[in-house]
Amino acid sequence: MYERSSADELVNCLRDEVKRYSLGEKLPSSRALVERYRISPVTVSRALARLAAEGLVTTRPGAGAFRAGPDPGRDTPAGDTSWQELALSADATADAVPRSVDASGVLVTLAAPPAGVVEFNGGYLHPSLQPERAMADALARAGRRPGAWGRPPVDGLPELREWFARGIGGSMTAAGVLITSGGQSALTTALRALAPPGAPVLVESPTYPGMLAIARAAGLRPVPVPVDTDGVRPALLADAFRATGARVLVCQPLFQNPTGAVLSAERRPEILRIARDAGAFVIEDDFVRRLAHQDCGPLPPPLAADDPDGVVVHVGSLTKATSPSFRVSALAARGPVLERLRAIQVVDTFFVPRPLQEATLELVGSPAWPRHLRAVAVELGARRERMRHALGLALPGIAAPHLPAGGYQLWLRLPDGTDENALVAGALAHGVALAPGRPYFCAEPPAPHVRISFAAVADLAEITEGVRRLRAAWEESRS
Template sequence: MSELAEELRRELDRYSPGGKLPSSRALVERFRVSPVTVSRALAQLSAEGLVITRPGAGAFRARPRATETAAGDTSWQEVALSADGAAELVPRTVDASGVTVSLAAPPPGVLEFNGGYLHPSLQPERAMAAALARAGRRPGAWGRPPLEGLPELREWFARGIGGAVTAAEVLIAAGGQAALATALRALAQPGAPVLVESPTYPGMLALARAAGLRPAPVPVDAEGVRPDLLADAFRASGARVFVCQPLFQNPTGAVLAPARRAEVLRIAREAGAFVVEDDFVRRLVHADAGPLPRPLAADDPDGVVVHVGSLTKATSPSFRVSALAARGPVLERLRAIQVVDSFFVPRPLQEAALELVGAPAWPRHLRTIAGELQARRTAMTSALALHLPELALPHVPSGGYHLWLRLPDGADESALAAAALRAGVALTPGRPYFSAEPPAAHVRLSFAAVAGTGEITEGVRRLRAACDEVL
């Protein structure tokens, strides 16, 4: 579609403003594409204001826009926004750079080792489309849903968490990022410290800082967060919140060791603190992984854990359906903040989620991506061992979609990222994953956002050229 839109864009100068373009049938025959492709290309040009489509009449070149008025003066906002944080202990600065690096599409021809979602070929597009179509025909699908979410969807998430968690303790949210934002706002006041794993997900650090919180790092090793250092951090900081990813942690891929699970909950309980469990990739387990540990929330009768789980990573970045689970008075606070912020998750999307996870295609999809992710991980680790042995890989995860690599001492990860982009591969520098000074330079490489193992092998070859340039 993009190629056809570009070709039509170049040909617009042949037509005077208001002039009629060739018919859709003529474009289909000329470019040997489907009617759907022609329709989408014209819709793209219409969205850009270059053409006007009139049902039954055809497509016409748009007339030039009238000269736009002079831009307004928004410089006053610099004073207003800085004054807003003058009285706060921690100004609510918002830095989205650590998030946008995994959301922005790379330039054409650049391989995407920095992506945070499944490649379209791995997404269940047909199953999602069918689920959306069926959802739209459900009785009441376009009405207002319960504020907490559809009961059947809450029950499905509760069963997935396990233990004694019930549907009454689950809220449906609009994706994991929104659920984390709600949890942080509910559990900590502006200016308060919040304990975070180090390294950790940059999007969570951005959320915390935007809420005026002070992230305090707790180191992670191959077995997850270290309980001794977690206890020290609670005592030193007085924090009442700890955010963690016990399963396939981002970026290290670590899984919290069985012996540490109860210890983490005990330490938090004794500190009078909550644990926010970001269970973001439970459905991206690899085919060679053993049995997964239950979520921390399943072993927590005391309401210490606020659990966040999502469908997004296993489906599509636009399928933003997640769950918040909590026990006790905090549940009402979470509910109130979510209602004030966004009212509710649109009912058609909730109905589509129910249709998707209840369809026979859903378990087949999970089995497919389990095998694909294992194959991609193996391809990347093998290529790295062959072409880049100087990059240390301390842990090979059996779930998730990325690898965490330590660079040689003295290496400049920003320079490497720039050289890699010039060589045709986009990667993620490690610095945004640390809330304080990092102990060494790192990069994160994703193997899920590319088209297949061939692109992984080629991407590592290009990375070798970048390393030769700067290391």
């Protein structure tokens, strides 16, 4: 019998059986279900994921499956999402902002440089770091699955939604997850759902140019809130909410782009409290969680894991850890906002192609996936150190003020008076591509910067050569 049809039959059996259990009561173990129905553990896992996505059961790694309801193993408050009704209906009264689409800041990292140019401007892993064989094998296996080319559920495959929910943690369940086509699409959906045209939206400063482009294209007014090495600054955030009446903050709490900052443990609850008091949402762009370096240590959980009240709309993506063409991500939320997100997602894209979702399940469930993540962690850490060392020797005046423990770039502050555009142009003439700092600011930048990536180059030797070329361009610009 095909695995999927077996899973469908088991789901039908368990739907009736679950009703005989008390709320929060534990279901039979996976091993017991395997023995009772004479099916594989994978089939049981898929069936339980379906039931979890339907809201009938909850699963806890290492503990088992339980009928959905109060969990005796946790003391987590249910939360109150009723505040969202006001936040979602309170239109801004500011003048409408002209909608403009400026993709220049995005194209800097998307456009392939000419042959022979060292790619210090790239935003994706070099092909040698991508799990190409594992992705190809996963896609081949997925394509042979019965029903793989059929129409998927509009919210996404239940098993994939459950996988993302487990990664978020806390009280997030598959019922609160939507599968989307990459992080850029998810951010677009979230901003359209949460802010009407003309409204202010608070953004970190500096921040990801692609998000600024989304906001401006939607007619929103980005308002900067400065960040430091501990993330967005709470006092300035509170001032910005009071001054603008904004209902949305967009932030990257983990390995922020471009600074690499991580929101500190002390600031995490403060940021959520400030947003909650303002009746505002926090869009959490968790884009590089799977690109931590080997020496990083334990990662903080997503903000969404500590948010029972539905303040956080979480965006999680697999693209950065795989390939620019592996565009699978998730939107996660609690409360009434989920329906608005779902409606916009359906209108814009209908659904993510099923073969890609099936391939994602094959990939993240294979032994190759953790091996790939470990290998990337080691390699990115080594590249960061080579970049740091090379810059320190060749260009001590523009070394990075912060050394991130994850992600793929360094954020370099240039000496006052430096023409960053001239430096970028001169670097390209010497055979190395950089990303200028100006597009990362939505207002006047406090100083000149460049962003320099170490993920898109071929190897450590190319980093050394790229810095040598950059030094030549720097010396030429100062002469």
